[in-house]
Amino acid sequence: MKYMLITGASSGIGFETLIQCFKKNIYPIALVRNIKSFNKNLTNANLRNNQYATIRCDLEDINSVENIVKEVKKITKKLDHLVLNAGFIETSAALMTPKLNIEKHLNINFISQILIAQSIAKSFFIKQKAGTIVAVSSSAAIDANEARMAYAASKSALSTAIRVLSKELGRIQIRANVVAPGLTDTKLMRNSTEPDQINKFINELSLKKLGKANEIANLIHFLSSEDSSFITGQIISIDGGIR
Ligand SMILES: NC(=O)c1ccc[n+]([C@@H]2O[C@H](COP(=O)([O-])OP(=O)(O)OC[C@H]3O[C@@H](n4cnc5c(N)ncnc54)[C@H](OP(=O)(O)O)[C@@H]3O)[C@@H](O)[C@H]2O)c1
Numbered sequence: 237m238k239y240m241l242i243t244g245a246s247s248g249i250g251f252e253t254l255i256q257c258f259k260k261n262i263y264p265i266a267l268v269r270n271i272k273s274f275n276k277n278l279t280n281a282n283l284r285n286n287q288y289a290t291i292r293c294d295l296e297d298i299n300s301v302e303n304i305v306k307e308v309k310k311i312t313k314k315l316d317h318l319v320l321n322a323g324f325i326e327t328s329a330a331l332m333t334p335k336l337n338i339e340k341h342l343n344i345n346f347i348s349q350i351l352i353a354q355s356i357a358k359s360f361f362i363k364q365k366a367g368t369i370v371a372v373s374s375s376a377a378i379d380a381n382e383a384r385m386a387y388a389a390s391k392s393a394l395s396t397a398i399r400v401l402s403k404e405l406g407r408i409q410i411r412a413n414v415v416a417p418g419l420t421d422t423k424l425m426r427n428s429t430e431p432d433q434i435n436k437f438i439n440e441l442s443l444k445k446l447g448k449a450n451e452i453a454n455l456i457h458f459l460s461s462e463d464s465s466f467i468t469g470q471i472i473s474i475d476g477g478i479r
Contacts, residue, residue, distance in 0.1 A: 244322025246274035248422030252453035295348035320371040369412040395464035402469035413467040418475025420447035442477025
């Protein structure tokens with residue numbers, strides 16, 4: 237049995253990543269802030285509570301991040317995969333984006349995720365001489381979309397930090413990769429993108445459709461699995477063909 241820790245597992249891409257664990261004999265550990273929306277999705281998916289473990293964590297709160305390794309160690313002595321998926325976005329014009337908004341993006345999307353990666357690598361992966369990290373960045377970090385300055389910058393920071401980790405940890409066979417989704421049909425996307433913007437965006441894509449959370453989860457699982465054993469330090473776009 238393998239173990240996978242997933243941040244932002246309550247909904248969307250994180251929840252689909254958790255669901256796919258069952259087909260692959262992976263025991264998922266869900267880092268969850270909003271237990272209500274997680275429970276609702278679990279009930280809809282008919283899951284029993286012995287099929288996964290849950291750790292409560294608000295990534296805005298540094299103390300709750302520090303507690304994660306302790307909680308994981310109560311569940312398992314070995315951890316195989318880390319998926320840094322949780323994300324926050326609040327759109328605003330670049331010149332009108334307040335400091336607090338920039339800090340919130342950086343704290344949730346970059347600093348907390350990297351603190352988790354550091355402590356999981358130190359407590360599990362380095363001792364095991366094995367482990368994978370997959371971080372969920374965004375096409376916004378590549379395309380620098382309007383009204384997403386703080387979000388795109390936080391995701392760029394995340395992508396770059398993961399590539400640095402891949403270089404420092406590669407010699408002990410720890411792999412670290414980034415996925416960069418384009419518009420994917422989830423709560424985060426619907427809450428941050430106007431319907432007319434969505435239609436305009438779809439029209440500009442080669443595949444003329446939105447991504448689905450399970451399509452992004454497929455790539456996360458591929459990059460976590462032995463099927464990608466020679467891939468590390470990459471940022472892989474999964475966006476229906478933006479360019
Ligand atoms: N959907 C897209 O079009 C798209 C495109 C590019 C990249 N992404 C990235 O994909 C990832 C997953 O997002 P999604 O699209 O699947 O949307 P989602 O369903 O809204 O999932 C976002 C997840 O992040 C968690 N989260 C947000 N703030 C948090 C905090 N302070 N502490 C702990 N968890 C927090 C949410 O938890 P709660 O349930 O508690 O809110 C939720 O589980 C994000 O990193 C996002 O930036 C999405």
